[in-house]
Amino acid sequence: MSRLFGTDGVRGMANADLTPELALSLAAAAARVLAEHDTTHRPVAVLGRDPRASGEMLEAAVTAGLTAAGADVLRLGVLPTPAVAFLVAELDADLGVMISASHNPMPDNGIKFFAKGGLKLSDELEDEIEARLDRTEGRPTGAGVGRVSDVPEAASRYIDHLLLSTPHDLHGLRIVVDCANGAASTTAPQAYRRAGAEVIAIHADPNGLNINDGVGSTHLDVLQAAVLEHGADLGIAHDGDADRCLAVDNTGAEIDGDQIMAVLALALKDAGELKEDTLVATVMSNLGLHLAMKEYGVRLLTTAVGDRYVVEELRAGGYSLGGEQSGHVILPSHATTGDGLLTALRLMARVAATGKPLGELAGVMRRLPQVLINVRVADKTAVAAAETVSRAVAEVTAELGETGRVLLRPSGTEQLVRVMVEAPSHDEAHGAATRLAEVVSAVG
Numbered sequence: 528m529s530r531l532f533g534t535d536g537v538r539g540m541a542n543a544d545l546t547p548e549l550a551l552s553l554a555a556a557a558a559r560v561l562a563e564h565d566t567t568h569r570p571v572a573v574l575g576r577d578p579r580a581s582g583e584m585l586e587a588a589v590t591a592g593l594t595a596a597g598a599d600v601l602r603l604g605v606l607p608t609p610a611v612a613f614l615v616a617e618l619d620a621d622l623g624v625m626i627s628a629s630h631n632p633m634p635d636n637g638i639k640f641f642a643k644g645g646l647k648l649s650d651e652l653e654d655e656i657e658a659r660l661d662r663t664e665g666r667p668t669g670a671g672v673g674r675v676s677d678v679p680e681a682a683s684r685y686i687d688h689l690l691l692s693t694p695h696d697l698h699g700l701r702i703v704v705d706c707a708n709g710a711a712s713t714t715a716p717q718a719y720r721r722a723g724a725e726v727i728a729i730h731a732d733p734n735g736l737n738i739n740d741g742v743g744s745t746h747l748d749v750l751q752a753a754v755l756e757h758g759a760d761l762g763i764a765h766d767g768d769a770d771r772c773l774a775v776d777n778t779g780a781e782i783d784g785d786q787i788m789a790v791l792a793l794a795l796k797d798a799g800e801l802k803e804d805t806l807v808a809t810v811m812s813n814l815g816l817h818l819a820m821k822e823y824g825v826r827l828l829t830t831a832v833g834d835r836y837v838v839e840e841l842r843a844g845g846y847s848l849g850g851e852q853s854g855h856v857i858l859p860s861h862a863t864t865g866d867g868l869l870t871a872l873r874l875m876a877r878v879a880a881t882g883k884p885l886g887e888l889a890g891v892m893r894r895l896p897q898v899l900i901n902v903r904v905a906d907k908t909a910v911a912a913a914e915t916v917s918r919a920v921a922e923v924t925a926e927l928g929e930t931g932r933v934l935l936r937p938s939g940t941e942q943l944v945r946v947m948v949e950a951p952s953h954d955e956a957h958g959a960a961t962r963l964a965e966v967v968s969a970v971g
Contacts, residue, residue, distance in 0.1 A: 531660075532653040534833045536639035538628050541581030545636055547588035554592030554624060556659035557640050558673075560652065561622045562598065565643070570596075573618055573678075575603040575611040576626035577710040577768050580735035581636045585626045589638065594673030595666055598622065603681040605733075607710045607769035609866035610685040612645035616863070617684060627710065627768035630745050633738050645863040647835050686718045689868055692861040694798070695876040697724035702875065703762040705750045706731040707743025711769035715868055719763075722872060723879075727757050739766065744773045744854060751779035761878065761885045763871040771854035772867035774874060776886035784854040785816040786889040787874055791856065792825050793891060794877045795847055800860075801825065807840045807849030809833070814932045814949045819892035832936070834865050895931070896953040898960040900946045904971025907937040910944050919966040923948065923959045931955070933963070944971065 531537055537553060539545040554572075562570040572593050576582035586602070593600050601618060603611060608625045615623035623641030631637070640648050640656075648656075667673075702724050706712040712731040719726045729749070730742040742749055744764040754762040754775050761782075762775040774782040788806060795801035805826045808816060812829070820827045828844075830836040834857065837849040841859050850856035855865035862869055878885050904910050916935070924933050931950040938945060946964045950956035 531657050534835070535629070536637050538631065538635060538637035540634050541579070541585065541636035545585070545638070547584055550585045550588035550638060551592035551595070552660050553638055553656065554589040555596040556656045557622060557624070558593050558596035558598040559664065560655050560659060561642065562596070565621065570598040570621040571601065571618070572598045572622040572624060573601045573603055573611060573614050573620045574624045574626075575606040575608075577738060578605050578708070578712070578733035578735055579628070579633055579636055579738055581634075582626045585636055585638070589624055589626065590675055593624070594675060596673070597667040597671050598673045600673060600675045602675060602677045604677070605710055605713075606681060606685065607714060607866075607868060608639065609770055609862055609864055609869065610681070610714065612641050612864045613685055613688055613862065614678070614681060615641050615643065615645040617688070618678070625768065629768045629770065630739055630743065630766040633736055633740065641863075647838065647864060682714050682717075686714060686721065689718050689872055690721055692858075692869055693722055693872040693876050695880040697722040697872075697875050697879050700761070700875060700879055701725040701727070701757065701759045703727045703729060703750060703753045703757055703759045704731075704871075705729050705743055705753070705762065705764045707739050707765050707767050708733040708737040709739065709743065709765060709767035709769060711765045711868060715763075715765060715769065715871075718868055718872065719875070722875070724875065727753070727759065729753055743767065744771060747773060747775060747781055751775050751781070755779050761875070763875075765867045769867040770865040771856070772871045773854045774871070774885065776889065777884055778886060780886055782885060782889045783894070784850055784852045784856065785813045785894065786892050787854065787856060787870060788848065788850050789816060789819050789892040790877055790888045791858075791870075791873055792820065792848055793823055794873070796823070796825060800847055802845055802847040805844065805846045807837050807844075807846055809837060809851050810934055810936070811947070812852050813894050813897055815892050815894045823891065838864065895949040895951065896956045897947065897949045898953070898956040900960050900964040901938075902944045902946060902964050902967045902971065904942055904944055904967065906971065907942050907944050910967055910971045911935070911937055913970040916966055916970055919963055923963060927959070931959070933959070935963070935967070
């Protein structure tokens with residue numbers, strides 16, 4: 528049986544894969560598992576969601592599961608994922624639940640859990656919850672049943688926190704923010720306006736059906752056009768639950784997560800706040816980030832793909848900044864998880880403080896052309912162990928030297944091997960990736 532939890536909670540098509548029955552069982556199991564880790568009081572859970580239509584149904588199911596297990600529920604309503612993580616700690620709750628499928632299409636939905644303090648659950652805790660799904664357990668009755676209440680000030684408390692974490696006001700900046708018709712449709716424009724920016728909000732009218740529909744961080748062309756149309760200084764794009772952000776500069780050029788991390792790393796270094804002059808990123812970050820950080824005296828540590836692994840490394844070393852190329856950026860002094868609004872505020876604050884255009888700031892890093900080919904194989908483990916594959920990788924690596932990079936990575940969920948090559952030109956990267964993909968395919 529495959530593992531129910533993926534790299535970021537449980538996801539699937541709502542009411543088909545992710546049913547109300549499953550949501551109820553997951554919530555009840557999570558409440559019991561977390562409660563058993565601290566039996567000194569009645570457990571309290573905070574619950575948020577993005578504006579997908581199915582979120583209303585799943586919110587009801589999760590609420591029923593939590594209260595049936597004896598947990599009190601604080602409903603936050605529609606809020607970004609990082610707001611839920613923040614409010615777990617802010618409200619001293621034992622558990623946080625976010626109902627969202629992030630950047631996935633509207634028919635999908637998902638359930639993410641946070642432990643006390645707002646941290647994502649460990650693999651061990653997720654396995655423990657999954658093991659409890661089919662177990663028949665006694666339920667509380669009478670006064671033991673959990674109660675439900677709303678937190679009307681949830682959004683304002685989160686925005687206050689964001690503003691306290693922003694080192695410079697944004698007066699003088701005109702920005703466009705694409706809210707993806709998602710969870711940040713209200714909070715992002717409010718936060719950026721309160722920080723002092725002139726804000727043009729687009730795709731900030733969720734109706735339950737239009738989340739991520741050709742807009743947001745996966746469709747930057749819309750934002751690029753809007754920035755040029757309005758003569759804005761920059762643009763910010765969020766995904767459906769706003770745990771990440773990407774940007775475009777005043778010319779409409781894309782600024783990806785690696786470039787955002789480069790800008791923020793140097794800002795923290797200048798302020799003396801970059802712990803041990805170290806940045807944490809995943810193995811998928813562009814070689815250009817590695818080269819830029821080396822040039823500016825910043826050590827770059829790499830982890831496996833997934834923001835949870837970045838967070839683990841950040842916590843282990845006490846570091847100040849980490850993230851992913853996709854725009855998940857974590858600033859542990861201010862957030863326990865990726866926070867797209869916080870990232871955007873810090874990025875815009877750097878622009879305002881320096882008076883330099885975003886494109887100039889991001890220009891400290893040159894993105895090398897990157898080609899990724901997914902090769903379907905019969906046995907990804909056998910491919911990884913094949914001598915012919917190792918030899919081919921070594922040959923291409925030697926050819927590229929310090930000007931390029933090769934990464935072969937088995938998929939975590941499918942019989943795929945991902946072949947990624949970076950090189951000085953797209954043609955070189957494509958040629959090398961194609962050669963390696965042919966070798967992998969012949970073995971697989």
